[in-house]
Amino acid sequence: MRKLVVGNWKMNGVASDLAEIAAIAEKSLSYPAVESALCLPATLISRACDIAQDLPIGGQDCHIQPSGAHTGCVSADMLVDAGASLTIVGHSERRAAQHEQDHEVLAKAQAAHKAGLKVIICVGETLAERDAGNALHIVLGQVAGSLPQNISGDWLSVAYEPVWAIGTGRIPEMADVREMHGAIRAALVDRYGTIGNSVRILYGGSMNGDNAAELLAVENVDGGLIGGASLTCAKFEPILAAAQAFGE
Ligand SMILES: O=C(CO)COP(=O)(O)O
Numbered sequence: 001m002r003k004l005v006v007g008n009w010k011m012n013g014v015a016s017d018l019a020e021i022a023a024i025a026e027k028s029l030s031y032p033a034v035e036s037a038l039c040l041p042a043t044l045i046s047r048a049c050d051i052a053q054d055l056p057i058g059g060q061d062c063h064i065q066p067s068g069a070h071t072g073c074v075s076a077d078m079l080v081d082a083g084a085s086l087t088i089v090g091h092s093e094r095r096a097a098q099h100e101q102d103h104e105v106l107a108k109a110q111a112a113h114k115a116g117l118k119v120i121i122c123v124g125e126t127l128a129e130r131d132a133g134n135a136l137h138i139v140l141g142q143v144a145g146s147l148p149q150n151i152s153g154d155w156l157s158v159a160y161e162p163v164w165a166i167g168t169g170r171i172p173e174m175a176d177v178r179e180m181h182g183a184i185r186a187a188l189v190d191r192y193g194t195i196g197n198s199v200r201i202l203y204g205g206s207m208n209g210d211n212a213a214e215l216l217a218v219e220n221v222d223g224g225l226i227g228g229a230s231l232t233c234a235k236f237e238p239i240l241a242a243a244q245a246f247g248e
Contacts (some may be wrong), residue, residue, distance in 0.1 A: 003216060003243035004157060004223030006120065007038040007230025008060060015045075021048050023233035025055040031231050031244040035223070038230065039088050039120075042074045049083030057211050058117070061094055064107040066115070076108075076115035079120035086118035088225070092163045095122075095159060095191050102145025110118050110148060113155050120157045120202065120225065121185075127164035135162075135176075136183055151192055157200040158184060159225040165205025167227060174218055177203060182218035209238025216243055 008026070021038060039058040040048055049058045062076040069208055089112060090105030099209045103120060112119045123142035125135040139160065147158070160180055165171050172180075181201050188196030203215050204225030215221055223243065229235040
């Protein structure tokens, strides 16, 4: 399974950043053993697609409905219309700030899949939950509630992003990453059978060029979801290079 390395630009990026996107797209061609993508603000998707060459461009959320009276929202069909081929759903920043629940994340994932998008569903525990010894319970509960009952094809990935590692420069112990990814894998196989072995499980949270090789070497870490270090080609490329070293 090729590693999947996805940049999440969050609420960053304006027209003057298109050159950076073009540079990332150009560099990504040099790492054919890596599947890479950038999830951008909706306002940039169409223009980014014009310059992205082979680099897939995605959104960061979508509404559960294809259209309608939902002021300020963007549907999966609109992401497709803009040129996107994937989207993130259920990011912890949305679970926290927009109070998204597992059942809404599931509905968004299904809407995105119906529209033809690949989907990355995010899960992850807070520091208080980890300190209380509840990390596995919380994350497996999110997996149970946010993922569809059945899947076919390769449209789904899961991103394990410990909330306390996002944007903090802190990453978990590798043993904890191994334990969590192994538990998510077991849940996927339990739910989907052998297809569960081909669902990628990404790690996200302060991944950068210095720690990517170590994180990507952990069993069941099939790629990364990268925030801050995806905003420039100079910071993103070393992560692509680390992923390339794992080959096909
Ligand atoms: O939230 C993340 C990706 O979705 C991770 O963000 P950072 O890489 O900035 O910690």
